[in-house]
Structures are given as structure tokens and as C-alpha cells.
Amino acid sequence: MSLTKKRGRGVAASWYGIARTAAMDQAGAWAEIDDGGSAKISTGVTEIGEGILTVLAQVAADELGVKPENVMIGENDTSRSPEAAHAGATRQTYMIGNAVALACRGARQKLFDVMAKEWKVDANTIKAHNGEIWSEGTNYKMEMSESIHICKKKYGVIPVAGENYTSHHTGLDPVDGSGRPWQAYVFGGQVAEVEVDTATGEVQLLGIWACHDVGKAINPKGVEGQIEGGVVQAVGQALMENYELEKGRTKSGSFAKYILPTSLDVPKVTSKIVEDPDPLSPLGAKGIGEPAMVPTSPAIMNAIYDAIGVRIKSLPATPEKILNALKEKKQNGSRKFN
Amino acid sequence: MSSMELKLTVNGQKIKKTTQSHYRLLDFLREDLDLTGSKEGCGAGECGTCSVFINGKLVKSCLVPAAKAEGAKIETVEGIGNPEKMSEIQKAFCATGASQCGFCIPGMVMAATSTLRNNPKASLEQIKEEMGGNICRCTGYQKIFDAVEMARDVINKEKSEKVFEEYDKPANSFIGANVKRIDAPSKVTGRLKYAADMKMPNMLHMQVLRSDRPHAKILNIDLSKAKKIEGVRGIVTCDDVPGIDNFGVFIEDQPVLAKDKVRYVGEAIIAVAADTLEQAKDAVNAIKIKYKDLPALYDPEEALKEKILIHEHYKTNLVKHIPIRKGNTEEAFKKADVVIEDEFATQPVEHAYLEPMAGVSYIDQDGVLTIVSPSQNITHHRHMMAKIMNLPIHKVRFIMSPVGGGFGGKEDMIYQGMLALLATKTRQPIKYVMTREEDIVSTAKRHPSRTKYKMGLTKAGRILAAEISMLADGGAYGCSTEGVMRKAAILGAGPYNIENLKMDTRGVYTNNTPSGAFRSFGALQTEFATESMLDIAAEKLNMDPFEIRRINAFVKGNITHTKQELNSASINTVLNELEKLASWEKGSPQSRGNSRKDMFSKDNRDACELGARLKTNGNGKRVAR
Ligand code: FES
Numbered sequence: 001m002s003l004t005k006k007r008g009r010g011v012a013a014s015w016y017g018i019a020r021t022a023a024m025d026q027a028g029a030w031a032e033i034d035d036g037g038s039a040k041i042s043t044g045v046t047e048i049g050e051g052i053l054t055v056l057a058q059v060a061a062d063e064l065g066v067k068p069e070n071v072m073i074g075e076n077d078t079s080r081s082p083e084a085a086h087a088g089a090t091r092q093t094y095m096i097g098n099a100v101a102l103a104c105r106g107a108r109q110k111l112f113d114v115m116a117k118e119w120k121v122d123a124n125t126i127k128a129h130n131g132e133i134w135s136e137g138t139n140y141k142m143e144m145s146e147s148i149h150i151c152k153k154k155y156g157v158i159p160v161a162g163e164n165y166t167s168h169h170t171g172l173d174p175v176d177g178s179g180r181p182w183q184a185y186v187f188g189g190q191v192a193e194v195e196v197d198t199a200t201g202e203v204q205l206l207g208i209w210a211c212h213d214v215g216k217a218i219n220p221k222g223v224e225g226q227i228e229g230g231v232v233q234a235v236g237q238a239l240m241e242n243y244e245l246e247k248g249r250t251k252s253g254s255f256a257k258y259i260l261p262t263s264l265d266v267p268k269v270t271s272k273i274v275e276d277p278d279p280l281s282p283l284g285a286k287g288i289g290e291p292a293m294v295p296t297s298p299a300i301m302n303a304i305y306d307a308i309g310v311r312i313k314s315l316p317a318t319p320e321k322i323l324n325a326l327k328e329k330k331q332n333g334s335r336k337f338n
Numbered sequence: 339m340s341s342m343e344l345k346l347t348v349n350g351q352k353i354k355k356t357t358q359s360h361y362r363l364l365d366f367l368r369e370d371l372d373l374t375g376s377k378e379g380c381g382a383g384e385c386g387t388c389s390v391f392i393n394g395k396l397v398k399s400c401l402v403p404a405a406k407a408e409g410a411k412i413e414t415v416e417g418i419g420n421p422e423k424m425s426e427i428q429k430a431f432c433a434t435g436a437s438q439c440g441f442c443i444p445g446m447v448m449a450a451t452s453t454l455r456n457n458p459k460a461s462l463e464q465i466k467e468e469m470g471g472n473i474c475r476c477t478g479y480q481k482i483f484d485a486v487e488m489a490r491d492v493i494n495k496e497k498s499e500k501v502f503e504e505y506d507k508p509a510n511s512f513i514g515a516n517v518k519r520i521d522a523p524s525k526v527t528g529r530l531k532y533a534a535d536m537k538m539p540n541m542l543h544m545q546v547l548r549s550d551r552p553h554a555k556i557l558n559i560d561l562s563k564a565k566k567i568e569g570v571r572g573i574v575t576c577d578d579v580p581g582i583d584n585f586g587v588f589i590e591d592q593p594v595l596a597k598d599k600v601r602y603v604g605e606a607i608i609a610v611a612a613d614t615l616e617q618a619k620d621a622v623n624a625i626k627i628k629y630k631d632l633p634a635l636y637d638p639e640e641a642l643k644e645k646i647l648i649h650e651h652y653k654t655n656l657v658k659h660i661p662i663r664k665g666n667t668e669e670a671f672k673k674a675d676v677v678i679e680d681e682f683a684t685q686p687v688e689h690a691y692l693e694p695m696a697g698v699s700y701i702d703q704d705g706v707l708t709i710v711s712p713s714q715n716i717t718h719h720r721h722m723m724a725k726i727m728n729l730p731i732h733k734v735r736f737i738m739s740p741v742g743g744g745f746g747g748k749e750d751m752i753y754q755g756m757l758a759l760l761a762t763k764t765r766q767p768i769k770y771v772m773t774r775e776e777d778i779v780s781t782a783k784r785h786p787s788r789t790k791y792k793m794g795l796t797k798a799g800r801i802l803a804a805e806i807s808m809l810a811d812g813g814a815y816g817c818s819t820e821g822v823m824r825k826a827a828i829l830g831a832g833p834y835n836i837e838n839l840k841m842d843t844r845g846v847y848t849n850n851t852p853s854g855a856f857r858s859f860g861a862l863q864t865e866f867a868t869e870s871m872l873d874i875a876a877e878k879l880n881m882d883p884f885e886i887r888r889i890n891a892f893v894k895g896n897i898t899h900t901k902q903e904l905n906s907a908s909i910n911t912v913l914n915e916l917e918k919l920a921s922w923e924k925g926s927p928q929s930r931g932n933s934r935k936d937m938f939s940k941d942n943r944d945a946c947e948l949g950a951r952l953k954t955n956g957n958g959k960r961v962a963r
């Protein structure tokens with residue numbers, strides 16, 4: 001490694017609240033066990049890329065005993081589907097996931113009650129998973145598709161239900177800020193390893209070790225994807241992106257002028273998921289979307305300090321800023337607190 | 339508009355078609371052939387979402403005039419595979435979970451296909467370089483690289499096709515299982531329709547005249563020439579709004595179209611609908627506006643002086659101040675062994691979701707005003723729209739189209755109002771798609787911030803008190819400023835048990851581009867300051883940075899900064915796990931990079947040699963070699 005290349009590591013921690021801030025949050029969902037052992041879910045949700053459709057399919061499949069690939073999720077339409085409010089605030093898995101879970105439990109109970117009659121067993125002994133339904137401790141077992149057929153044709157029951165999940169938050173006191181802004185919190189931390197070239201001022205982020213509590217990971221690969229994506233957005237924030245204005249006019253008005261991280265800028269990300277289930281909600285899951293990128297920039301700045309002894313306090317840490325800070329450090333003859 | 343005839347082969351089919359002479363290949367594919375798998379992320383060769391093959395060579399179809407494709411063999415993502423029969427690369431993208439919002443993915447599939455066709459044994463580094471011209475804002479690229487490597491190994495018979503189907507098949511529960519992403523096949527094949535891909539019979543195209551002034555009075559608008567342009571079916575200004583004309587995520591202060599004055603460069607003033615996009619553009623260019631420039635505010639500190647007001651009727655430029663008070667900081671600082679003071683700043687950042695803002699509006703069969711758009715909050719948008727259009731709430735219908743990346747940027751209802759006005763006026767469906775430039779100039783950014791910090795600690799590293807004060811530039815309209823200030827205040831002091839805290843966050847109006855919701859919503863700015871302060875403190879106190887954080891970390895039962903009792907707090911577990919995961923070498927953060935023994939592990943990517951990685955093109959932009 002050349003003499004001008006210096007490596008360093010830094011750490012930062014973080015926390016975040018789940019769902020709407022300092023205001024009641026609520027989401028509704030409808031669920032139906034459908035012909036062929038499939039499921040229909042309707043709720044106010046559209047994929048924005050975070051993987052929510054897959055998460056909801058997993059939740060519905062798990063609760064109803066059907067296969068995830070047999071779950072159909074309706075469109076998000078204010079005139080056709082229950083309200084589940086906005087796709088933001090790291091609330092999708094928490095709010096809508098729990099609403100879907102509760103709606104599915106309602107629908108499932110109707111089917112289980114019918115099958116208890118059919119099999120003359122206690123409804124509590126009935127279980128369903130992956131397209132099969134059975135009564136524990138007995139020989140009764142059949143395909144979900146058959147049981148739904150019996151439920152409709154013989155008993156005239158469609159197993160359908162609607163439910164709502166509420167996260168109880170309160171506003172903040174206007175004077176001292178006291179209140180209960182969220183009921184679920186997540187915590188995280190990341191270590192960054194950088195290489196800084198003292199000749200050019202360029203910083204390369206080489207590695208991120210990320211550890212995040214998500215409550216319960218419904219789909220761990222999806223959680224990893226959120227961490228990787230969040231880290232790379234934070235790389236932009238920490239090292240290169242800047243929407244520059246001059247007297248109210250942008251100087252970064254196109255992708256040619258606004259620099260984004262590309263495949264060549266991204267670190268290797270090693271993730272570790274911590275699960276501290278939310279004690280208040282049915283699924284125990286919390287969230288990861290926004291929290292994923294909070295510790296990255298300070299971890300990078302702390303790593304830059306470790307590498308070259310200059311502290312960048314104003315983002316982004318561009319090559320010019322690094323070179324200026326190095327110059328200043330040399331002039332002051334001090335290695336600390338630039 | 340003049341037309342021309344084009345003869346070419348697309349995805350193996352011979353095609354002869356009359357098209358517009360000014361069309362780019364991308365327009366021809368999308369508009370004339372309905373091959374909407376190729377996306378327009380920037381229209382300027384910078385993002386790669388429009389990538390196709392011309393005679394076997396990967397090109398950005400937004401840069402190629404359609405006429406140039408005469409006689410050529412074109413291959414688009416639709417020709418690579420479809421959900422029923424995907425290519426190895428598409429299957430691998432599904433298997434690794436490489437698609438999130440999916441908007442970049444067809445282009446990524448094309449770039450990956452090109453990479454492996456040219457170099458079937460491409461190494462990871464070569465894959466990264468070959469794909470350096472394609473931007474993804476969601477995934478962080480890692481799972482995309484994983485997919486290309488997986489496909490390469492299958493194509494080279496080093497791995498069996500079975501790797502594509504290696505999902506968890508749990509015996510008892512699907513919770514915690516890596517099941518297949520259900521939206522992946524539609525994304526890797528380009529079949530999923532985003533708002534810009536939609537078409538309706540009799541659909542008109544909308545274009546918008548925007549302010550080129552940061553702060554100016556509108557004296558006069560002359561529409562006479564624009565109205566005469568052929569194909570123009572409707573023009574709307576603020577005078578066409580039937581109801582209460584304002585919207586905003588927290589404070590409803592923004593008109594659908596500028597009223598009396600403009601407050602930032604890029605603000606919408608007039609919207610036009612015409613039969614074709616070109617007619618609508620011509621009409622916008624034919625509108626004349628007379629302005630009187632007003633003194634403007636660009637600096638949040640200046641805004642606090644209240645000499646110039648952005649929204650006169652509020653009598654202040656302060657959008658929101660959130661205070662948090664706990665204990666007595668003054669007394670606590672007296673007891674502290676060290677007191678550190680410093681200042682931090684963060685810059686405005688563009689969301690850069692790859693899908694520019696787009697939407698379609700129409701009046702449905704029941705007379706309901708319907709808006710289809712990638713809005714992140716259709717519930718709230720419906721409320722505001724009913725009020726703006728003076729309609730009963732059930733006469734407004736919002737449908738959320740697949741979102742090609744949002745990150746908070748699509749929470750603002752900044753163009754749906756114009757779509758509603760024109761659909762109501764013309765009774766025809768209206769479509770609007772922003773160019774990348776229009777999107778950047780008119781939509782909200784992450785709040786730039788300045789934070790003053792004072793922290794007092796004991797010798798042992800316990801934080802006794804903190805005073806934190808953040809000032810953020812909210813730009814011309816309120817958008818999410820109030821909420822961002824709230825989150826910045828509640829979370830800013832970090833996951834630490836601090837008995838004495840004085841926290842203030844303030845957001846102000848200026849004549850800059852509005853700031854709004856952005857993933858991590860204020861917490862990013864204030865927690866950056868706290869986490870930097872803790873390392874500065876750890877250096878002074880000769881403590882390990884993990885240690886100083888653990889000493890202060892919340893535990894179950896602690897009282898938060900907003901005086902809430904925590905029913906659980908995993909921060910210590912997280913820090914312990916992280917320390918192990920990173921094989922962290924203990925020590926105080928005294929710039930010891932030179933002597934550390936815990937670096938250079940295989941969990942890092944290779945550093946690039948300077949100059950090998952990047953070159954600069956004429957515009958000063960870094961591009962991959
Ligand atoms: S490169 Fe063609 S649309 Fe971006």
C-alpha cells in the first residue's frame with residue numbers, strides 16, 4: 001500500500017422509533033381463505049421496493065396455513081381497500097403486518113370452528129400449515145383446498161374477516177417534549193473501515209459491519225437488503241452527494257451534476273440481525289427501513305479520524321474538505337480536534 | 339410533427355412502423371411498441387434504466403435517435419425472457435433478492451447480460467466495472483452482484499440450476515424464512531407497469547410551467563398564444579381551484595399552482611393538457627408571465643431575523659420549534675469533569691429515486707375523480723384532494739401505482755392536484771411524467787442542518803448533560819418539516835440515558851427548494867452529531883468508543899428523553915454483537931489507524947487504485963472507466 005493511503009475504523013450507534021411519530025397510528029386489513037386453499041388479502045399497501053408484499057404473503061400464509069405463493073394481495077385503492085395509511089416511517093411491517101396477522105386470525109377461526117364441527121374435535125386442536133389442515137392428536141388431516149370446499153358447500157361459511165392494528169402513541173408536551181411518541185423502538189450500530197488517500201483526499205469505504213435489532217425478522221434476506229441499500233444511501237450522504245444551491249438556483253439539476261454512489265463506491269456489508277421481539281404486538285417484528293442508514297455516516301467520519309486524525313464535522317467529506325483539514329492540521333501542528 | 343417510417347427487428351420480430359421523427363429509440367420502443375420494460379430514469383445517459391442491445395451492443399436508448407435504429411437488430415428486456423421463461427440472469431436476480439423497487443432492474447439485467455456475453459468468466463471486479471454505468475438507489479448493489487456471479491457460475495456449469503430454487507422451506511412457520519420475493523419476476527422481466535408506463539384511450543399529456551425566480555410577485559399571466567396552439571385542451575392556474583387551495587404533509591401551506599407569488603425556483607404556476615406531449619410543451623413555452631422580483635432568503639439564520647417573510651400571513655418564518663427539557667443542564671455541567679462543545683452540519687440531499695414523478699388522472703364510471711400515482715400516502719392525499727376539489731371524500735379515489743423508489747420523496751402531493759384540475763376540466767384522462775431535471779428542481783430534499791452541541795461527562799464517561807440545538811432549512815413550503823424537527827428532537831441525543839437534556843430543533847422557511855421527508859427523517863442529522871461527539875469525548879477520556887456507548891446505553895426500564903419508560907432496550911446486545919462481528923480491537927479513538935490489527939479482513943472489498951477506478955468526463959462527473 002502506498003504511503004499516502006491510510007486506513008481506519010470507526011463505530012457509531014443509533015436508535016429509531018417505529019411507525020408514525022407522536023400520533024396514533026392505525027392500519028386495517030381484510031383476509032379471506034379462498035378456493036383451492038389460497039388466500040386473498042386486501043389492505044392499503046403497494047410495494048415501494050422494501051419487500052412488503054412478500055412479508056405480508058409470509059404473514060398471511062403463516063397465519064392461515066396456506067402456501068406463501070398462494071396468497072394474493074389486492075391493490076392499494078382508497079375506494080376499494082381498507083385504509084392502512086402511508087408507506088413510510090418504517091411502519092409497513094409493524095402496522096400492516098400486524099393488521100394482516102389479526103385479520104387472518106379472524107378468518108382462520110371461522111374455518112377452524114367449521115372443521116371442529118366436521119371432525120367433532122375441539123377447535124383448539126386444529127392446526128394448519130403450508131396447504132394442510134389437521135387436528136392434533138387425531139388422524140384427521142386434509143388439504144386446505146378440500147377443507148375450504150367443505151366449509152363453503154356443507155356449512156355455508158366463507159372464512160373472511162377484517163381487523164385493525166393500533167399503535168398507541170401520544171403527542172409531545174409543547175413545553176418539555178414529554179410524551180409517548182412510539183411504542184416500539186429499534187437499536188443499531190455499525191463499524192466502518194475506510195481508506196483515505198492523503199494525496200488526493202479521496203475516501204473509499206471498504207467495509208461495513210452492521211448490527212440491527214429488528215424485533216423479529218420476517219424475511220432475513222429482505223432485512224439484509226434494506227441494510228445494504230440504506231448503507232449505500234448513507235455513503236452518498238457521507239462522501240459525495242450534495243444538492244447545491246446558489247441564490248435559490250440549483251447547481252445540481254441533473255444526474256450529470258448530482259453524483260450518486262455507483263457499483264464502484266459500495267463497501268462490502270456484513271450484517272447481523274438481532275431479534276428483541278416487540279412485547280406489545282402479535283408478530284414481535286419492528287422495522288429496518290430508515291434505521292438502517294442512521295449510524296453509517298458518523299461511523300465513516302469516526303473511521304476517517306482514526307485513519308488520518310482529522311474530524312469532518314460537515315457532511316459530505318469530499319476530497320477538498322479532507323485536503324483542507326489535513327492542511328490545517330499540519331499548520332496547527334496538532335493532530336487532535338481539527 | 340413530422341413522421342418517418344422505420345424498418346427494424348425488435349426481439350426477433352420484423353417491424354415496419356411510422357413513427358415521429360423526433361423520437362429517440364426509447365420513445366419508439368415505449369410509445370409505439372408498448373415495450374415499457376425499458377425505463378426513462380434520466381433521459382441523459384446517466385442512469386442505465388433504458389439499456390437495450392443494438393446489433394448486440396449495449397447502448398442507452400435515451401441517447402439514440404430512433405432514425406439511427408433503421409435496419410438494426412434491437413433486443414430489449416422483454417426479449418431476454420418473460421415471467422414464464424426467464425433467462426439465467428433473470429432467475430438469479432429473483433433468487434438473490436436483487437430487485438427492490440425494480441425500476442433500475444430491467445437496465446441492470448441488460449447490463450449483466452452484456453457483461454456475461456462479452457466475458458462469460460467475468461470476475462467480481464470486472465462485473466462491478468462493467469455495470470458501473472447503471473445506477474440503483476435501493477439495493478446497495480450487493481445482491482445484484484451476487485446475482486450476476488450466480489448466473490455466471492450456472493452458465494459456466496460450475497453450479498447447477500438448482501441454486502435458483504434454494505429458498506427456505508420451513509417445516510413449521512414462514513416467519514423468519516427467506517421465501518421468494520413475490521414481486522421479483524414482474525420486475526426482472528420488465529413486465530410491471532409503473533405510472534409512466536400506463537396509457538388510456540383519449541389520454542392527454544400534461545406539461546407544467548415552473549418558476550425561474552426564487553421569490554417574485556406574479557403581475558400578469560398571458561395565455562392568449564398558448565390557447566391557440568393546436569391540440570391544447572385545457573390550461574389551469576390557481577384560479578381554477580374550486581376548494582381550499584393548500585396541501586402539505588404536516589402544515590397545509592402549499593397551493594396546487596402558485597398563487598400571487600412564487601417562493602422557489604421550480605414551483606408550478608400553470609399546467610397545460612394537450613393531445614400530444616409536444617403540443618403541451620409548445621403551449622407552455624408560449625405562455626408569458628410578468629414578475630416583480632422580491633428580496634429573497636437563502637440562509638436559515640437570516641430567516642430567523644424575520645426581515646423578509648416567505649409566507650406573510652404566518653408573520654414568521656419559523657415552521658416549527660420542538661423543545662425537549664429534562665432535568666437541569668446548567669447545574670449538571672458544573673459537576674462535569676469534561677465539557678465539550680462543537681458544531682456539525684449536513685447538506686441537502688436529493689432522493690434520486692430512479693422513477694421520476696408520474697401519474698394518470700381520470701373521472702371514473704361513477705363520476706369519481708381518480709388519481710393513479712406512486713404516492714406514498716394515498717390516505718392523506720385523498721383527504722387533501724377532497725378539500726382542494728371541494729368534493730365529498732368518496733368522490734375522490736387514489737390508486738397507488740408501483741413505486742420506483744420513494745424514500746419519503748413521494749409523500750408530497752406536488753403534482754396530483756394539477757392532474758385533478760385538468761381531468762375535471764377536460765373530462766379526459768391526463769398523464770404527467772416529470773423529466774429528471776424537472777423532478778430534481780421541484781421536489782423536496784433532505785433538510786440541510788446545523789447543530790450546536792455541548793456535552794458534559796464524568797471522567798468515567800457518563801454523560802451528565804447535553805444541550806443540542808439544530809437549525810434546519812425547510813425551504814419554501816412546510817412539507818414534512820414539522821415532523822422532521824420532531825423526530826430529530828426526540829431521537830437526537832441518541833440511545834443513551836441522559837438525565838439532563840436541553841434539546842431544540844427549529845425548521846424555517848427560505849426561498850430554497852423545499853425540504854421534506856427523507857428516509858431517516860431528521861434523526862440522521864442529529865444522531866450524526868451525537869455519535870461524533872461521543873468519539874471526541876472517548877478520545878479525551880482515553881476510552882474505547884464501544885465502552886463509552888455501553889456506559890451510557892439505555893436499558894429496559896430507563897426513561898427516554900421524552901420521559902417514556904422503555905419496555906425493552908437492545909442497544910447493549912447490539913453493541914456486543916457488533917463488536918464481535920467486526921472483530922473490533924479495543925482502544926481509544928486517538929487516530930490509531932496505523933497501528934490497528936483488526937483491519938484488512940476479507941469482509942472488506944478491495945480498495946481501488948486511484949485513477950484506475952474513476953475518470954472525469956468533460957462535465958466534472960466521475961464515471962467508471
Ligand atoms: S441513461 Fe437513459 S434514461 Fe437514464
Ligand code: FES
Pocket residue numbers: 049436437438439440441442443473474475476477692742743
Ligand atoms: S431496485 Fe434499483 S433503483 Fe430500486
